């Protein structure tokens with residue numbers, strides 16, 4: 081750390097606030113360059129606070145225009161005021177009222193934190209520490225207050241005025257061209273859940289009656305012209321509301337639920353109480369502009385934000401170290417929701433793929449941190465795959481270890497006991513310990529220890545004795561700040577497969593506690609014996625990916641392919657095939673260096689062929705089986721001395737071999753998956769498209785020259801975005817004839833639809849070609865591109881950095897320099913977006929020495945800059961540590 085870095089925030093230094101704020105009355109008068117905010121705070125000393133303790137409020141770039149305490153203006157001697165802090169030396173002993181007036185410039189706010197304007201609409205973003213950019217406040221999640229918000233603006237500029245909670249009154253401001261609205265939120269909440277929106281927006285309305293008999297108005301606000309693209313989001317919202325009542329017993333608690341879609345937003349969406357604000361990417365969908373993946377994303381994010389109403393809002397976090405308390409749990413809930421809406425097996429595979437491709441590399445590199453960190457410099461950088469996705473896995477493991485009934489009882493207890501509180505992981509776990517009787521001390525290490533445990537399983541079968549012995553060895557590598565690790569409590573869901581594909585039931589299991597079909601693995605080395613078997617059993621372990629570990633078994637390729645064809649657990653069928661494919665890809669990568677011809681076993685080819693042709697399996701599942709692991713996945717498994725060009729070449733060669741070896745099967749199924757019906761986003765239709773488009777990728781990358789024409793025809797015949805974008809991507813990535821025409825046709829069609837242009841940028845930014853970097857550089861000057869819009873930035877430069885292994889990691893280092901320079905500029909405008917982009921460097925140490933040196937030079941160059949934001953400095957310095 082540089083000597084001038086501010087001190088980190090530490091979990092063990094948590095102290096409850098010295099003062100309490102019971103009510104907040106806001107009066108917000110909007111104008112483009114000068115929005116006036118008057119905040120009236122009802123304060124009192126917290127019990128236990130020594131009289132005379134100063135009151136310290138947080139600020140961030142604030143301009144104070146008036147300040148009074150109990151109606152009297154404060155003298156300079158009574159307080160110290162900076163843009164970042166307001167301190168009152170000795171506040172009154174009893175309750176008092178503080179009135180603060182600040183003036184903000186929403187148009188100048190490019191950080192998209194606090195109050196800003198997006199395409200003319202005023203909106204706010206306060207998580208994690210954005211409320212302090214609106215007024216001075218105890219901006220911490222354990223300060224819960226009841227908010228009343230009055231918003232005023234010119235009628236013509238902002239006919240729609242929205243706040244948290246329920247609408248109270250509204251009307252014109254007599255004698256002016258302005259109007260106002262008052263909103264009241266009866267539920268005490270932390271400041272990060274505050275929101276307001278004002279603008280000229282269209283509204284799509286619906287309603288919902290809760291199981292408690294409350295009629296709720298549901299409104300989705302969008303820019304005029306987008307009303308027709310809200311149907312799927314509204315449908316997803318209503319299904320989420322039903323699901324939370326049925327599965328978790330949770331009903332909605334206000335008379336309105338408002339969603340606003342904005343086009344400039346740093347994240348996916350935000351769960352502000354009663355007024356969710358969304359990145360428009362997660363609201364707007366039409367068959368012409370959104371892919372099946374977009375539809376699925378909308379369903380998930382709508383559900384996620386809605387579910388936060390109970391897990392996050394009614395029960396919130398005591399401090400930001402507890403972020404996973406709301407995020408991990410809410411991701412778990414949205415995953416379960418989507419699993420119930422779609423195919424559970426397909427959803428689980430998709431979630432595990434995401435975990436492995438995003439969270440595992442984070443856990444293996446310099447940015448690794450525990451699900452509940454103990455220290456941070458910049459909380460914005462902890463909205464990570466580890467907190468979200470691994471946090472969800474921890475909740476899932478808890479459920480596996482204690483069983484469904486105890487899990488539900490634990491959740492019920494949590495809601496009953498902590499409603500209205502700001503609480504901790506310890507309090508959460510205590511509910512499940514009480515509900516189940518299981519000691520969760522060792523389990524809680526999942527929140528404390530960073531890194532992905534390696535779980536080795538060796539098996540031996542003794543024929544005479546009818547006994548299968550599994551030896552489990554767990555190892556957790558060191559991570560930043562944690563050199564010594566303790567053994568974890570790992571749930572291993574298992575099954576035993578007999579030769580004819582039947583599930584074998586052992587006479588007894590010794591060596592581990594068992595809950596249902598879950599083994600409790602707790603020791604560094606643990607031997608589990610299954611007895612009373614009448615035939616050799618192939619063990620199927622870690623079914624459903626029951627723990628976020630890196631599993632290494634001693635199963636032969638034959639046993640794995642047997643599981644791939646026969647396992648009763650669809651996840652493990654997929655995983656077994658992936659594991660054979662991964663071994664093949666790693667061997668092929670090593671072989672590229674020696675210029676070996678590609679080797680792919682006939683048994684694996686046969687397994688692919690069987691899969692393509694197996695109509696008893698869901699198409700979406702078959703698509704996942706046929707999808708080769710990505711280049712970053714292969715790099716992760718190789719782990720060190722990574723040569724991205726060798727990986728790219730090897731993966732390409734294997735793909736071509738598969739495409740050529742089973743060409744007839746691929747073509748037959750490609751034709752069979754053709755769908756004559758009009759587009760529907762449902763999971764079944766989407767699954768057929770997924771399989772057909774996966775096969776299209778093989779057709780485009782095979783040796784048969786007819787493939788190119790097929791891809792072109794697919795592009796031209798497409799009547800929905802899923803098919804059109806799939807074909808466009810293959811045309812570009814396989815560098816097929818017709819590529820330039822397709823790009824031009826797409827651009828002509830979609831130049832005025834920003835979310836569709838994002839796909840156009842992305843397809844080009846991820847092309848594995850030496851010309852890509854120059855192309856990306858050129859596209860930063862395209863009229864549809866804007867560095868001010870986070871979606872555009874992510875689609876072009878973010879996709880290049882995180883989704884293009886061979887070109888970001890160019891051997892000459894030019895990819896690193898370009899991204900670092902771009903992030904450097906972006907940092908001046910939007911530090912959060914810039915820091916996020918730089919996390920693409922998180923695996924730099926695993927590269928071969930030449931590339932590693934270039935990456936390090938780019939990072940060091942940045943680190944030497946004097947005026948990096950706290951966000952950027954934190955990422956760059958941790959990457960270098």
Ligand code: PHE
Pocket residue numbers: 205207208347348349350351384385388407463
């Ligand atoms: N809390 C949001 C979610 O996960 C994410 C978010 C974090 C949005 C910070 C904006 C800022 O639902």
Ligand code: ZN
Pocket residue numbers: 384388406407410
């Ligand atoms: Zn969330």
